[in-house]
Amino acid sequence: MVTVTVEGLSVALGKRTVVRDASFTVSPGTLTGIVGPNGAGKSTLARAMLALVSAQGRVLVDDADAATMPRAELARRIAYLPQGQTLHWPLTVERLVGLGRLPHLAPMSRLGEADAAAIERAMDRADVLPLRHRIATELSGGERARVLLARALAVEAPALIADEPLASLDPGHQIDVMELLGEEARAGRTVVAVLHDLTMAARYCDRIILIDGGRIVADGAPGVVLTADNLRAVYGIEVRIEEHDGRPAIVPLGRSR
Numbered sequence: 001m002v003t004v005t006v007e008g009l010s011v012a013l014g015k016r017t018v019v020r021d022a023s024f025t026v027s028p029g030t031l032t033g034i035v036g037p038n039g040a041g042k043s044t045l046a047r048a049m050l051a052l053v054s055a056q057g058r059v060l061v062d063d064a065d066a067a068t069m070p071r072a073e074l075a076r077r078i079a080y081l082p083q084g085q086t087l088h089w090p091l092t093v094e095r096l097v098g099l100g101r102l103p104h105l106a107p108m109s110r111l112g113e114a115d116a117a118a119i120e121r122a123m124d125r126a127d128v129l130p131l132r133h134r135i136a137t138e139l140s141g142g143e144r145a146r147v148l149l150a151r152a153l154a155v156e157a158p159a160l161i162a163d164e165p166l167a168s169l170d171p172g173h174q175i176d177v178m179e180l181l182g183e184e185a186r187a188g189r190t191v192v193a194v195l196h197d198l199t200m201a202a203r204y205c206d207r208i209i210l211i212d213g214g215r216i217v218a219d220g221a222p223g224v225v226l227t228a229d230n231l232r233a234v235y236g237i238e239v240r241i242e243e244h245d246g247r248p249a250i251v252p253l254g255r256s257r
């Protein structure tokens with residue numbers, strides 16, 4: 001299990017501060033959705049949580065500072081699904097998913113039986129077993145997205161940060177992936193997903209962090225954060241909020257005037 005604590009995190013890219021003084025803790029057993037408009041700073045915050053960009057403030061992985069933790073150890077503790085990754089190498093799906101095991105391998109060593117089992121489990125859970133012998137660069141956008149999710153799952157880390165895991169997926173696979181993320185959380189993992197689909201976020205996440213202009217503007221249960229007032233203020237949209245199984249279902253109606 002892993003608890004990730006973000007303390008007063010700010011990130012400047014070029015001359016602009018794109019994450020401003022973010023503080024929160026994500027705990028085992030929870031699925032946290034990070035939502036906000038394009039350019040709000042969601043991906044940068046995700047990357048800063050993995051010490052992939054230099055930042056002011058601190059990220060603690062349990063009690064250890066992520067910035068000074070050895071990279072392989074951090075990669076074993078927090079799996080990362082980056083946003084819209086381009087693939088360059090014509091690897092088979094199975095070998096690409098196998099790259100998720102690299103943080104566990106000693107230098108120059110080969111994948112062992114435990115790695116092969118983890119790869120198999122990950123491909124099964126991301127529904128890519130039928131694609132295992134295909135060349136990853138020849139897949140459709142949605143197929144590739146599921147393969148990259150499988151690579152992140154193959155790490156079998158106690159925490160997962162997934163940046164737009166639903167991008168390119170059809171509605172059925174979107175539901176599958178959100179259910180999978182929920183299962184990961186219920187299994188005791190710490191799961192964070194950057195999401196654009198507010199209804200999916202509301203339905204599956206335990207907690208929503210709403211970001212605008214690099215700042216956290218609301219943080220809490222979906223019904224508390226995803227209100228018509230907050231969505232008007234942050235996205236400039238009018239919504240009708242219905243209820244489904246006790247959770248908000250958000251119907252966008254148009255731009256606010």
Ligand SMILES: Nc1ncnc2c1ncn2[C@@H]1O[C@H](COP(=O)(O)OP(=O)(O)OP(=O)(O)O)[C@@H](O)[C@H]1O
Pocket residue numbers: 013014015016018036037038039040041042043044045
């Ligand atoms: N290397 C960079 N140099 C300068 N500005 C950058 C750089 N990378 C990103 N930005 C800017 O930082 C801001 C935050 O970007 P980020 O990718 O974190 O947003 P996001 O909320 O994930 O957006 P989206 O929903 O569009 O993916 C944006 O305004 C973006 O243009």
